[in-house]
Amino acid sequence: MKIYCEPGALAQALAQVAAAVPSRPRVPILSCVLLTAKGDRLTVSATDLGLGIACRLPARVEREGAVAVSFARLVGSMAPSSRQGTKRKTAQEGHSPADAVEMDAGSMSVSVSSGRRRATISGAAAGDFPVLPTLEHAGAGEGWTLRLDLPLLCSMVEQVACAADPRDEWSARHQPGFRPLYARVLLVAQGGRITLAARGAGALALCEGPLVPPWGGACALVLPAGNLAKIMPLLQETGEPSVQVALAAGRERVLFHTPGLDVVCSLPEQKFAEFGHLMPGTATSRALVARAPLAAALDFVDFVASRNGSVVELCTQPESGTLLVCARDRAMGEQSTQIGVSVAADAAGFRCETVSFLLKRAVEAARASALSLEWYAGEDTLVVRSHEADCSSAYAILGGSARAQGE
Amino acid sequence: MRIVCGRRALHAGLALLKPAIKETPNAPVLSHVLLRAEGGHVCLVANNLEIAIAREITAEIQEEGAVAVPWQRLEHLAAHLPGRADQPVEMEGLPGANTLSVRSGQSRAAIVGMHASEFPALPAQGQIAEEGSVCFSLDAALFASLVGKVAFAAATSEKRTVLRESPILRGMLVLVSGQSLTLAARDAYRLAACEIQLQEKPEREGAAVIPAWSAKEFARLLAAARTGRPVRLVLDEQRAQVSCHLPGLVLMARLLTGDYPMGFRQYFARAYQARVVVGRQAMASALRSVARIASADGDLVALECQRGTGAGIVRVGAQAQGQGEQAEEIDAISLEGAGCQLLLKLPQLAGAVAAIDAPHLALEVSAPQEPVVVRPVGDQSGANSVYVLVPCFRNE
Numbered sequence: 178m179k180i181y182c183e184p185g186a187l188a189q190a191l192a193q194v195a196a197a198v199p200s201r202p203r204v205p206i207l208s209c210v211l212l213t214a215k216g217d218r219l220t221v222s223a224t225d226l227g228l229g230i231a232c233r234l235p236a237r238v239e240r241e242g243a244v245a246v247s248f249a250r251l252v253g254s255m256a257p258s259s260r261q262g263t264k265r266k267t268a269q270e271g272h273s274p275a276d277a278v279e280m281d282a283g284s285m286s287v288s289v290s291s292g293r294r295r296a297t298i299s300g301a302a303a304g305d306f307p308v309l310p311t312l313e314h315a316g317a318g319e320g321w322t323l324r325l326d327l328p329l330l331c332s333m334v335e336q337v338a339c340a341a342d343p344r345d346e347w348s349a350r351h352q353p354g355f356r357p358l359y360a361r362v363l364l365v366a367q368g369g370r371i372t373l374a375a376r377g378a379g380a381l382a383l384c385e386g387p388l389v390p391p392w393g394g395a396c397a398l399v400l401p402a403g404n405l406a407k408i409m410p411l412l413q414e415t416g417e418p419s420v421q422v423a424l425a426a427g428r429e430r431v432l433f434h435t436p437g438l439d440v441v442c443s444l445p446e447q448k449f450a451e452f453g454h455l456m457p458g459t460a461t462s463r464a465l466v467a468r469a470p471l472a473a474a475l476d477f478v479d480f481v482a483s484r485n486g487s488v489v490e491l492c493t494q495p496e497s498g499t500l501l502v503c504a505r506d507r508a509m510g511e512q513s514t515q516i517g518v519s520v521a522a523d524a525a526g527f528r529c530e531t532v533s534f535l536l537k538r539a540v541e542a543a544r545a546s547a548l549s550l551e552w553y554a555g556e557d558t559l560v561v562r563s564h565e566a567d568c569s570s571a572y573a574i575l576g577g578s579a580r581a582q583g584e
Numbered sequence: 585m586r587i588v589c590g591r592r593a594l595h596a597g598l599a600l601l602k603p604a605i606k607e608t609p610n611a612p613v614l615s616h617v618l619l620r621a622e623g624g625h626v627c628l629v630a631n632n633l634e635i636a637i638a639r640e641i642t643a644e645i646q647e648e649g650a651v652a653v654p655w656q657r658l659e660h661l662a663a664h665l666p667g668r669a670d671q672p673v674e675m676e677g678l679p680g681a682n683t684l685s686v687r688s689g690q691s692r693a694a695i696v697g698m699h700a701s702e703f704p705a706l707p708a709q710g711q712i713a714e715e716g717s718v719c720f721s722l723d724a725a726l727f728a729s730l731v732g733k734v735a736f737a738a739a740t741s742e743k744r745t746v747l748r749e750s751p752i753l754r755g756m757l758v759l760v761s762g763q764s765l766t767l768a769a770r771d772a773y774r775l776a777a778c779e780i781q782l783q784e785k786p787e788r789e790g791a792a793v794i795p796a797w798s799a800k801e802f803a804r805l806l807a808a809a810r811t812g813r814p815v816r817l818v819l820d821e822q823r824a825q826v827s828c829h830l831p832g833l834v835l836m837a838r839l840l841t842g843d844y845p846m847g848f849r850q851y852f853a854r855a856y857q858a859r860v861v862v863g864r865q866a867m868a869s870a871l872r873s874v875a876r877i878a879s880a881d882g883d884l885v886a887l888e889c890q891r892g893t894g895a896g897i898v899r900v901g902a903q904a905q906g907q908g909e910q911a912e913e914i915d916a917i918s919l920e921g922a923g924c925q926l927l928l929k930l931p932q933l934a935g936a937v938a939a940i941d942a943p944h945l946a947l948e949v950s951a952p953q954e955p956v957v958v959r960p961v962g963d964q965s966g967a968n969s970v971y972v973l974v975p976c977f978r979n980e
Contacts, residue, residue: 247907253876254910286908294873297908473666477691480660499690509657510683514666514691 178242178282180214182234184255184291187221187278190232191252193414193438194223196407197230198248209245211306212280212287214238222309223248228404229309229441230411243303244282254289254296309441310425312434321396322423323366326389327435329567330420331413332544333373333384334405336563336570338362339542340382341375341402362402363449367395374452375402379575380535381455382542386568396424398431399449400442408433408440456573457553457560462520462527464493464550466500468563470516471548472540475533478504481512482533489533491550491559493518493526500550504533527552531559531574539572585649585677587621589641591688592669595662597628597641598655600808600833603801604630604637605655616652618703619675619684621645630655631704633838635798637805638706640832651677653684653697661686661693706836717820718760718790720782724806724815724830726965730767730778731756731803733939733969737776738769738796752842755793758819758826760786768848769796774932775972776939777848780965792819793844794826798837802828809833851957851970856948858921860889861961862898862914864937864945870900870912871934877910878902878930884976885930887947889916890923902930917944924949926956927976933958936971 194210202208202225211222219236222229255278281288282300289296312322342359363374369391373384412420412433421434433440475489482489482504492501498520503513520526529552536559540548545563552559557576563569601617609615609632618629626643630636665671667689674687686693739753759766763785768777794802806815809830816829821839828835871885878885881904888899896919901911926949937945942960949956958971 249876250907254873293913294910295912296877296910299906299908470666473664477661477664477666479664480657481693508696509654510694510696512661512691512693516666516690 178212178214178238178244178280179240180219180236180238180280181277182219182236182280184278186234187219188255190219190221190234191248191255193232193411194221194230195248195252196411197223197225197228199225206245206301206305206307208247208249209301209306210248210251211243211245211303212282213243213303214241216241222306224307224309224441226307227401227443228407229307229439230408231309231439231441233437242282244285244287244300245303245306246282246287246298246300250296250298251287251289254294254298255291309439310430310432311439312421312423312432314425321394322421323392323394323396324390324419324421325366325371327412327415327417327420329386330371331409333371333386333568333570334362334409336384336542336544336568336572337373337375337382338402338406339375339538340377340380340572342377360402361445361449362400362405363452364398364400365396366392368392374449376450376452376455379532380538381452381573381575382539382570383452383456383572384568384570397449398424399445400431401445404442408442411438411440455575456571457556457558459553460551460560461554462493462525462552464500464521464527465519466516466548466550468540468543468546468548471500471502472537474500474502474514474516475537475540477514478502478512479533479537481506481509484509487533487535488530489536490528490530492528493520495520495526527554529557529559535574536561539574542572543570585619585621585651586647586675587619587626587643587645588672588674589626589643591662591665591667591671591673593641593643594673595659597639598659598662600639600805601628601630601637601655602659603805604632604635606632613652613698613702613704615654615656616698616703617655617658618650618652618700619677620650620700622648622650629703629706631706633704634795635801635838636704636706636834636836638834649677650700651682651684651697652700652703653695657695658684658686661695665689665691667691706834716788716822717818718786718788718792719816719818720760720765720786721784721814721816722765722780722782724809724811724813726780727815727817728803728807729941729965730780730967731799733941733967734767734769734776734778735796735799735803736769736935736939737771737774737971739771750842752793752840752844754796755840755844756796756799757791757793757844758817759791760789760819762789766849768844770845770848770972773929773974774936775848775851775970776936777851777970777972779852779968790819790821791844792821792826793840793842794837795840798826802835802837805833805835806830848970848972851955851972852968854948854950854957856921856950856957858889858919858924858949859946860896860898860919860924861917861944861946863917864940864943864960866914867898867900867945868934868937870914871930871937873912874900874902874910875930875934877904877907880904880907882976883930884978885928885933887926887928888923889919889925889947891919895919896923927978928956928973929976932973936973939971940969941965 213220222231278291365372371388415435417435423432485506490503499515500518505511539561543563549562559574561572606614620627629638676685684695757768766779818827824839896916903909936958940960942963944961946959955972
């Protein structure tokens with residue numbers, strides 16, 4: 178393999194695939210990236226077996242071929258400040274356009290030169306690298322392909338993934354008491370609607386939006402929340418208006434495809450438990466509050482709340498049109514602030530204790546500038562709702578969470 | 585005590601005290617900040633018994649008094665108070681309860697603290713005796729820059745056991761001799777020294793060793809203060825303490841005691857057999873590019889200076905068995921004597937290159953086994969700096 182490519186484009190590709198390079202690989206080949214030169218393109222692929230990313234960039238290919246080389250060494254040979262910058266490096270940093278990268282690969286090593294910089298990197302045979310499915314393979318046979326609005330999907334994932342536990346599969350297996358369900362996001366697409374749901378300890382998040390164009394089929398995917406949170410920023414950075422989602426015939430992996438980037442995500446075996454009954458029925462009281470002041474008020478009381486099991490007290494005062502946000506700790510004292518609120522005319526005010534960090538997550542994840550706080554006294558549950566033009570979300574802090582934290 | 589101050593001023597004052605707050609204090613009061621309102625001034629004081637900081641803030645004093653409250657709590661409160669940045673904050677120490685009541689806009693807080701008498705005492709600015717001490721003044725930004733050029737070379741406590749380093753090497757030497765001020769720091773394998781002429785000759789000569797960590801914090805705080813005024817340094821050997829004075833700000837630290845090795849002066853002017861001058865940024869970039877592979881094999885970097893096109897070429901390279909090699913060539917600005925080959929520890933060379941505040945640097949070699957001297961070329965600050973590195977050798 179012998180190619181010439183732009184150093185900036187190569188650095189950007191390496192930054193994109195970095196999310197799939199494990200920091201402690203189970204097998205040595207996983208610490209490598211696969212470089213494949215074919216036609217007028219170079220494809221850089223990386224995988225940790227749970228997540229796979231393949232990035233395509235234009236290149237002048239003199240000799241086609243493929244080789245696997247150490248990701249860390251390749252980044253080191255490319256980027257001047259590689260020690261700090263392996264994960265998220267901007268595309269053009271530190272490179273002059275004139276210094277095209279020349280890669281000349283044998284079967285087990287690559288010689289990289291750019292300007293007056295030379296490096297020889299030991300590699301591995303391309304055949305040892307795990308195969309990542311492409312769109313043609315994934316959609317074939319019993320598989321299916323679905324097109325989704327990419328900005329909407331990213332926004333919806335952001336709004337629900339905050340309820341899921343960010344721990345990865347390894348943590349899930351090795352930490353007692355961990356429920357795998359908490360690290361999953363459910364994606365349901367049917368007819369003209371797409372619904373995302375995530376369940377964490379003490380919280381449930383739902384988000385619903387339109388499916389444009391409508392889809393004749395129906396699907397339900399359970400995706401690992403950690404990987405989803407990694408790949409959404411990558412897909413968003415491509416700037417594409419839509420993404421093709423394809424399920425491989427074996428139903429073990431799902432592919433997110435854009436013209437320059439493919440992301441492959443392994444699907445866990447567990448099913449997503451029924452969650453409809455967890456969302457309470459009729460609200461006892463409802464208050465409309467601006468998002469920014471509520472976030473600031475929660476930040477203000479957070480220090481004291483975090484010392485007392487993250488319990489925060491919310492108290493609406495309909496006569497003064499205010500919401501009191503208060504945290505108390507016997508050793509540290511008390512901290513409180515008031516913000517303006519409008520309480521529904523048909524509802525009395527409410528006073529409740531809830532979990533500060535769960536409420537903060539809900540407020541931070543919401544997109545709308547105004548939020549509806551709904552208190553369900555019977556279920557002891559607080560629901561934060563936000564409505565936007567294209568999607569609506571609900572985040573429920575489930576009954577008994579505050580009591581459990583306080584204990 | 586009852587005072588009213590601006591939220592921004594309170595937060596800025598508290599943020600400045602952070603280096604003097606212990607996260608895991610031996611005594612709870614060391615994680616507290618003392619609020620003292622007396623004599624028309626409101627002073628915030630933090631003291632962790634190694635370094636102490638006193639900062640005056642603008643405030644309206646309605647009732648004098650003092651109270652100590654947890655720094656972290658008050659700093660978080662000041663940072664996150666909802667409302668405008670210039671909103672007034674009213675603070676009142678509740679008598680007998682050791683509690684500070686804070687009110688600002690629609691927000692309220694009650695902070696449980698400690699009695700002011702439990703806070704370790706700090707001498708007021710006027711009470712620090714300059715008699716019998718070594719005192720001198722120089723521009724605050726210049727002092728901060730000199731510390732930045734030198735203090736990084738001091739030994740760190742983690743290295744001490746493996747490198748037979750004396751605890752005194754964890755400090756930075758401050759030497760006042762005649763009208764010159766010399767700062768020096770070293771560990772077992774490198775040395776950094778810097779000499780400058782003071783504008784006024786100090787009344788007394790002397791030397792003191794400031795812990796390098798404290799010196800770096802002083803430099804950071806003085807650079808952040810940006811007063812444009814000279815800082816007054818008082819080295820009090822009898823009380824083993826150093827203090828820096830700026831209007832509204834006092835920094836104090838303990839001095840290290842012991843004999844500091846003084847043999848570094850020979851390197852300010854030493855004869856050499858070979859001297860190569862290169863661009864500082866080019867060298868820094870080359871070192872960064874080989875850093876990853878060098879770290880895989882003892883952090884060694886090889887420099888090969890030879891005559892070639894122009895004045896000469898310096899080849900910066902590193903290799904690691906089983907991983908390959910990497911090299912970058914940079915143009916020499918001048919090359920005196922025959923070419924040379926050097927093997928140096930990359931972090932030590934990179935540290936010296938990063939500390940140099942000049943467009944070029946010179947590498948001077950006197951003999952193969954002798955230390956390598958690195959000097960800035962074209963330094964505009966008027967300081968005479970030198971960095972000495974011990975070379976390495978491979979077992980063939």
